[in-house]
Amino acid sequence: MPPVATGVTKRFGDRVALRDVSVSVEPGELLAIIGPNGAGKTTLLSILAGILRPDAGELGRPAREIGWVPQQAAVYGKLSVRENLKLFARLEKVPDPDAVVARMLEQTGLAERADDELGTLSGGNRQRVNIAVGLLSDPPVLLLDEPSSSLDPRQRERLWEFVDARAHANGTAVIFTTHNVAEAERWADRVLVLADGEVIFTGTPAELRAAESDAAEDFEGAFVRFLRERGH
Amino acid sequence: MRWLLLKDLQILRRSKLLLALLVIYPIAIALLIGIALSRGPDKPKVAFLNAVPIGQTVTNIGGEDVDFARYADQFFEAIDPVRVKTRAQAIEKVKDGEALAALIIPADTVDRLNGGLGQAQVEVLYNGDAIKQSFVESTIDAELAKANAALSAKIRDVAVTDLRVLTEGGRITTPLGSEDLLGLERAKALLEQALDELPADLPARSGLEQVDDFANQALIGLRFATPALNAVSEPVTVKKTVLSGQRTALDDFAVVLAVAVSLLFIAVLLASGVLALEREEQAYGRLVRGLVSKSGLLAEKVLLAAVCSGIVALLMLCGIGALTGVDWARFGQWLAALAAGALGCSALGVAIGAVAREVRAASLLGLLLALPLAFLALVPSGSVSSGLYDVIRVVNGAFPFKPTLQALDAAVNGADPGLLVSVLHLLGLALGFGALARLALRRF
Numbered sequence: 001m002p003p004v005a006t007g008v009t010k011r012f013g014d015r016v017a018l019r020d021v022s023v024s025v026e027p028g029e030l031l032a033i034i035g036p037n038g039a040g041k042t043t044l045l046s047i048l049a050g051i052l053r054p055d056a057g058e059l060g061r062p063a064r065e066i067g068w069v070p071q072q073a074a075v076y077g078k079l080s081v082r083e084n085l086k087l088f089a090r091l092e093k094v095p096d097p098d099a100v101v102a103r104m105l106e107q108t109g110l111a112e113r114a115d116d117e118l119g120t121l122s123g124g125n126r127q128r129v130n131i132a133v134g135l136l137s138d139p140p141v142l143l144l145d146e147p148s149s150s151l152d153p154r155q156r157e158r159l160w161e162f163v164d165a166r167a168h169a170n171g172t173a174v175i176f177t178t179h180n181v182a183e184a185e186r187w188a189d190r191v192l193v194l195a196d197g198e199v200i201f202t203g204t205p206a207e208l209r210a211a212e213s214d215a216a217e218d219f220e221g222a223f224v225r226f227l228r229e230r231g232h
Numbered sequence: 233m234r235w236l237l238l239k240d241l242q243i244l245r246r247s248k249l250l251l252a253l254l255v256i257y258p259i260a261i262a263l264l265i266g267i268a269l270s271r272g273p274d275k276p277k278v279a280f281l282n283a284v285p286i287g288q289t290v291t292n293i294g295g296e297d298v299d300f301a302r303y304a305d306q307f308f309e310a311i312d313p314v315r316v317k318t319r320a321q322a323i324e325k326v327k328d329g330e331a332l333a334a335l336i337i338p339a340d341t342v343d344r345l346n347g348g349l350g351q352a353q354v355e356v357l358y359n360g361d362a363i364k365q366s367f368v369e370s371t372i373d374a375e376l377a378k379a380n381a382a383l384s385a386k387i388r389d390v391a392v393t394d395l396r397v398l399t400e401g402g403r404i405t406t407p408l409g410s411e412d413l414l415g416l417e418r419a420k421a422l423l424e425q426a427l428d429e430l431p432a433d434l435p436a437r438s439g440l441e442q443v444d445d446f447a448n449q450a451l452i453g454l455r456f457a458t459p460a461l462n463a464v465s466e467p468v469t470v471k472k473t474v475l476s477g478q479r480t481a482l483d484d485f486a487v488v489l490a491v492a493v494s495l496l497f498i499a500v501l502l503a504s505g506v507l508a509l510e511r512e513e514q515a516y517g518r519l520v521r522g523l524v525s526k527s528g529l530l531a532e533k534v535l536l537a538a539v540c541s542g543i544v545a546l547l548m549l550c551g552i553g554a555l556t557g558v559d560w561a562r563f564g565q566w567l568a569a570l571a572a573g574a575l576g577c578s579a580l581g582v583a584i585g586a587v588a589r590e591v592r593a594a595s596l597l598g599l600l601l602a603l604p605l606a607f608l609a610l611v612p613s614g615s616v617s618s619g620l621y622d623v624i625r626v627v628n629g630a631f632p633f634k635p636t637l638q639a640l641d642a643a644v645n646g647a648d649p650g651l652l653v654s655v656l657h658l659l660g661l662a663l664g665f666g667a668l669a670r671l672a673l674r675r676f
Binding site: 046062064117 | 235239242243246514515517518519520521523
């Protein structure tokens with residue numbers, strides 16, 4: 001698969017938010033973008049999603065080939081689950097909206113709640129609808145911006161199981177940002193560490209842990225030490 | 233755009249409270265304005281003390297009985313009298329707020345009018361409420377002016393009659409009784425006849441000739457007296473001419489004002505709200521990353537608000553029109569004015585929504601802007617300084633309410649500056665505010 005982004009730079013005034021960032025991901029792979037607050041994770045994801053324009057660099061895919069799931073559920077609380085999915089399917093110009101919506105309801109386990117207004121659903125279910133909207137056009141790449149940040153542990157588990165199954169079953173490449181490094185270690189095939197707008201590590205979680213000598217330390221401790229030793 | 237439009241209608245249909253507020257609130261305001269403009273205020277309550285003794289309200293002017301109680305009755309057509317028996321009671325009624333003012337007619341009023349004691353004087357007491365005082369003061373002043381005018385007309389008529397009798401002769405009535413007067417003209421004729429018959433060298437002739445000259449001068453002077461008396465009783469009369477434009481009756485103007493206010497409120501609040509809602513629901517980012525263009529999104533919101541506000545305004549116009557009897561032959565022009573007004577106001581709404589970014593902030597901003605706009609559009613020229621009025625004109629021209637009002641007035645009542653000018657103005661404003669909204673979406 002070609003790189004999703006090559007040499008991307010983004011400035012906000014005098015501040016450089018991203019500097020020469022390149023991202024690549026393989027079909028079926030889960031790539032976690034981790035880093036401290038203000039590292040540029042959401043900016044990078046917004047550029048990959050086509051919401052922000054980079055000042056320099058190239059994007060490997062047009063926005064319509066990328067599914068995007070924002071951090072907050074970007075769906076309408078006054079519409080039912082089915083109406084939300086059908087609306088976005090129509091806007092995405094999906095060939096058979098009804099069939100796609102039915103399949104998505106089945107895959108997300110929301111068929112029984114299909115006619116409930118979204119405002120009446122739990123945070124976990126709303127996030128599932130949010131992700132389902134991102135998957136309606138069956139994109140080869142799916143972007144998730146901190147998808148589990150507002151969920152309880154049980155909901156997080158169900159969410160990642162769904163995303164993981166989808167990635168491996170359909171070959172969808174998933175790029176997600178998270179503050180929860182343990183979640184990244186558990187579900188990501190690869191992590192990309194971003195700090196002050198620069199990529200300072202790309203590799204598997206095991207490789208990131210191996211970069212630090214103390215084998216007894218947990219992944220989060222290793223990650224914090226990794227950042228501190230590099231001045232972040 | 234079609235799917236977004238249907239989505240917004242679906243959301244509106246389910247937001248029953250919002251829908252009810254959007255429709256009922258502006259209609260209630262519009263109807264209140266309409267009623268306030270088309271109906272005069274209720275009669276103010278005024279404590280009334282007539283201290284003139286019963287049976288002494290009639291006086292005789294030039295032989296004609298004039299009952300001053302009749303003039304008091306005329307007062308009661310404009311005020312709601314609260315009759316009291318003493319001055320203290322009158323003061324108490326005003327202090328308690330039971331009456332806005334007190335009108336006291338002193339016991340010597342008729343005597344003074346009869347001329348014995350100088351000018352008659354009535355007493356008016358007000359409470360301290362500035363607005364109410366102004367209202368009741370102007371009412372009482374107006375009624376007093378009417379009474380004064382009626383009395384002076386009566387006195388003028390008597391004076392003119394007496395002058396005629398003095399000139400031509402006839403019966404005259406005074407407080408001392410009725411007398412037959414010879415009249416200056418007949419006196420002069422008799423005098424001239426006597427002078428013709430007297431010898432030219434008679435010494436008394438010189439004195440009689442002076443009396444004849446005096447009678448002649450008096451007749452000339454009295455011929456000017458009648459028009460002079462008319463002029464004094466009504467020094468200025470008014471000839472009314474409308475120089476430009478078609479004057480719209482207040483009732484008819486109230487109809488278009490009520491409709492325009494509704495249109496403004498619904499269009500602005502709806503357009504700003506539905507646009508800001510896209511951001512609040514976090515859906516904006518998802519929509520504009522290829523599903524719909526930013527301009528398309530704005531156009532959809534303008535169309536939605538314009539259609540909804542236009543329909544409500546049309547129903548209002550038809551409803552009020554059915555009651556007040558408007559010209560239904562102009563229905564096509566109504567539609568054109570409503571469409572242009574709805575587009576202009578909706579474009580203003582999306583600009584507000586794009587700037588405010590949150591539904592509550594957008595609604596607040598919409599209200600804060602719509603209320604003064606409606607107020608400024610009603611400020612008449614001449615009521616403020618010319619510089620300030622020029623500023624108001626610029627503000628009115630820069631926002632769509634006044635042009636909407638003018639378009640509706642032209643469409644419904646055929647008023648100037650004409651429908652086409654107002655419609656073009658509104659379409660220009662719609663494009664301008666649309667561009668402003670598009671610019672504001674950069675930081676949406």
